[in-house]
Amino acid sequence: MTEETRRKAAIVGGGVIGGGWAARFLLNGWDVAVFDPDPDAERKIGEVLANARRSLPALYDRALPDEGTLSFQTDLRDAIAGADWIQESIPERLDLKHKVLAAIGTDASSEAVIGSSTSGFKPSDLNAEGARAIVAHPFNPVYLLPLVELVGDRATCDKAADILRSIGMFPLTLRKEIDAHIADRLLEAVWRESLWLVKDGVATTEEIDEAIRMGFGIRWAQMGLFETYRIAGGEAGMKHFMAQFGPALSWPWTKLMDVPEFTDDLVELIAGQSDDQSGHMSIRELERLRDDNIVGMVRALRRTGSGAGGVVGAHEASLPTGSELHGLPVTATRQVPASWTDYNGHMNETHYLETASQATDRFMEMIGADAGYVKSGRSYFTVETHVRYLGEVLAGDRLVVTTQVMSGAGKRMHLFHHLWRDGETLAATVETMLIHMDLGTRKSSLPEPAVADALERYATRHAGMAAEGSGRAVGQPAG
Template sequence: MIAKRKKAAVIGGGVIGGGWAARFLLNGWDVNVFDPDPEAERKIGEVISNARRALPALYDRALPAEGTLTFCDDMGDAVSDVDWVQESVPERLDLKHKVLGSLSQMAPEGAIIGSSTSGFKPSELNEKGARAVVAHPFNPVYLLPLVELVGAPERTAAAAETLKSIGMFPLVVRKEIDAHIADRLLEAVWRESLWLVQDGVATTEEIDEAIRMAFGIRWAQMGLFETYRIAGGEAGMKHFMAQFGPCLSWPWTKLMDVPEFTDELVDLIAGQSDAQSGHMSIRELERLRDDNIVGMVRALKRTGSGAGGVVKTHESSLDLTEEKDGLPVTVRRQVPTSWTDYNGHMNETHYLEAASLATDRLMELVGADAQYVASGLSYFTVESHIRYLDEVHAGDQLTITTQVLSGEGKKMHLFHRLWRSDGALSATVETLLLHTDLNARRTCEPKPEVAKKLADLAQSHAAYQTEGVGRYVGQPRAAG
């Protein structure tokens, strides 16, 4: 018997409502949308299109088959026979009362009714008889997992299970409070930023740089208190608070309504910090932090954004004009933890990634660089063969030399050797590329100056030994 597919209704199809629709839809739910805006179908369609591009990229397994999206002209039709109703109308309490009151009458008794409100408390939302819980997400809803849940415990418990099933992180707020948790933190930073701009201390860009170049990256993977625990060193959170706590009374900020810095507050926070992170040593926390930062900054480096852009610019200034055994060194780098698998070994896919970086460097050496590619010409890989000869681990220094086997006409035939820092040959990658016109999408002859440099390298490398070249999968290795 095939299980009935879950169904959600989204009431209000703006940025947040569209994000909710995408989150449910791409997790296999059918979704009904009600929004009187005549442009709602187009707007939500564009949000869902972005979600289809982004959300599956987070996963290494396929998401459920996409549900069915239906636009309804009547709010009652939209919420009939649904399991979840998400209200995302504008942030006006009178409008929330009207919409949530109607939804509480129209929706099935067992359906959860969530409000995307960023500031109102459940008691305010329900004071006219509605039965909603606060389910406050963050944009983009289809990518960021946090949802703040506030309301009756039996309802938030059921809501939390549903939200987990669509890949979200429900955070149940212990007490009703205006703006919940996250927006109160954001509001404090926002207000201080407005003062800094008004007082001429910083521009909006400088404030954004201060966030994204440092503590924004730390917060993304450890939050506030765990970050400060590390800052206290081996002595932990109590030492940090003893050292920096008095700063709360200094005139560093316009937000001077701060709690009294008492021994009781120190003990409370230190105890909670121990419960949160005490199972790991400071050194272990530091390594975890460092690995996470490396992963995030490398992701940012790919698009040249934030701290990744800084690394990318710096990297371009680093010299890589050296040789090993008469061949050009095309890669010299440390193996990151993100390249290793559950055995602690470099994953097989990253041998090919490392070789592709070496190919890119060889292309630069012969003049087929970024400017050449921008002109509409490049080399495309058409075949590769990898031999895995020895283990490589995270932290190992990897050096790659590249031998040009031939560079005649449209072909570029390369042989990469991947050397471990102890001198062991860990792998070889043989690769064949064809020169291509990127606009016509067809092979063509390279520019004369590129062809000459490639031919010169092939000639100078001709005398170098080629053991391992031309092998096929499964071919026995030579004895010895």
């Protein structure tokens, strides 16, 4: 995204949610202006951004766009001037939202989307005094979790959904407005029942969290509620499940329509248990732990395209590829996630090979041996690889891979990958030999003419280019 095409988002309110919105837009190439009278807003958003820079790129195997420009404005008009998206994320006070949304509506472009992060108010509440906002309710951390609930004018929600998909989010437009939307109504039910379980001495805050994260929380991450219960019904499916467990709905198991009295004693009980459970870690440490776990789970879900993993995969497919470096095609660009580092504090040797494998896959796509080609029963198999580790790579470094074709005649494809740290320092080379295969017979075969021709064109173009380190054996002295 060039400076001429870069879009602008204005964030009004720089708390936890506003900071998350700022990070999500900024790391996807948007310019971001923040308006928040809090004197600590810049520091707080800076800390959120540090976590986002560490975690969001770790979800992807391609590089996100170059960051936009972040600014902090002391005047609301300056913040929203020229903004394509304006996100209000101030405290949940309707009188305050009316005041702020009115001021935004007066000066905002008529083409700008005005979203409110409200977790409870309906658009009719927000716009009762003439505002034109829609609900755009995200989930913390906004820079990692894709869900955004949209409620309001259909045309505006459709426009908002397109923008949200372009920054890797999952817009869910409600069919009708309702207090607390969808997800928070579900969370409220769990929250109420949990308060009773603590108040009645049935479980501690830690035990309730264990029940969620060791059981149904993992199932929900990939399948949600109804698909999970469909499986619980066995071969007979959802009808069997409903018949078997439906009667339990009339049993007095829960207290969802009854709220425990919100006394100082209950607050102290829960706060004390929470301190015992998690007080040994700072909020920033807990956030980093949360983010690392989310990255790991979402990356696991990417393999099957399930849940949030499917959203990341679809967004990654839209990210640009096809540039060149040092006269060679760039076949992989990515940020090194913290999960790739080992006990020595640098990228583990396994992931040099993983990065090169991703580069090989990308090069196969470039010559036409893509997913459709594989589906038709033909592919390339790796038969030999040699890795040279030339420099340390640390978490957060940007890896750029260039691919050189050493030869491509007949059944063979001989590639030489250069792994560059931040596009400048050569960190490794990976030399790999592949053989074209017939997936039906599982035997070697000649590639289709179009693939063979494309490969030969690259081989001709790269002939005579330096390939220092190619053809080496393990332990061979330098020089």
